[in-house]
Each structure stands twice: as C-alpha cells, then as structure tokens.
Amino acid sequence: xxxxxxxxxxxxxxxxxxxxxxxxxxxxxxxxxxxxxxxxxxxxxxxxxxxxxxxxxxxxxxxxxxxxxxxxxxxxxxxxxxxxxxxxxxxxxxxxxxx
Numbered sequence: 001x002x003x004x005x006x007x008x009x010x011x012x013x014x015x016x017x018x019x020x021x022x023x024x025x026x027x028x029x030x031x032x033x034x035x036x037x038x039x040x041x042x043x044x045x046x047x048x049x050x051x052x053x054x055x056x057x058x059x060x061x062x063x064x065x066x067x068x069x070x071x072x073x074x075x076x077x078x079x080x081x082x083x084x085x086x087x088x089x090x091x092x093x094x095x096x097x098x099x
Contacts, residue, residue, distance in 0.1 A: 007021045010024075032050055035050070039052055040052075045082065046083055047081075047082045048080055048081045048085060049079070049080045052078070053076055053078050054073060054074070054076075058071050
C-alpha cells in the first residue's frame with residue numbers, strides 16, 4: 001500500500017476529504033520522523049514502537065576483491081510491531097495479503 005492508497009482508504013472510512021487526510025497523514029509522518037531524528041522513542045500502544053538504534057562499527061568485506069572494508073557505526077530507525085499487529089498478521093489468510 002502506498003501513502004496515496006492509505007490516504008484514500010482513511011478518507012473513505014472517516015468521510016473526510018482526501019486533502020484533509022493527506023495533511024493529517026503527512027503531519028503524523030513528520031512527527032514520527034522528527035522524534036526519531038531527535039533520538040526519541042515513539043510507542044503507540046498495541047501498534048508498535050519506533051526507535052533509533054546504533055549499529056556498531058564493524059569490518060566488512062568487498063565481495064569482488066575480498067578486501068576488508070571498515071564499516072562505520074551508524075544510527076538506524078527500527079520498528080517493532082505491537083501485540084495487535086502481530087496477532088492480526090498471524091491470524092490473516094495469505095490470499096488476503098495478495099490483494
């Protein structure tokens with residue numbers, strides 16, 4: 001599902017205009033992004049947790065030459081699904097996901 005499809009679906013469910021929903025969805029994404037950029041953890045009960053984790057520096061390998069390459073430490077955004085999402089996915093039918 002794309003952002004546009006999300007906007008259309010939410011607008012249909014709530015009876016709002018797509019324009020209003022698009023602004024709300026973008027505002028929510030902005031808050032999540034800004035919070036993560038500030039290193040904050042964002043927990044939405046029964047939905048999941050967005051947080052920033054630090055990946056340690058390590059030594060990688062160039063697959064073409066076999067040469068060792070240092071990979072620096074970096075911060076990455078992660079999402080851990082909550083109970084509601086886990087249960088819904090676990091109990092879903094695979095053919096429903098293909099639609």
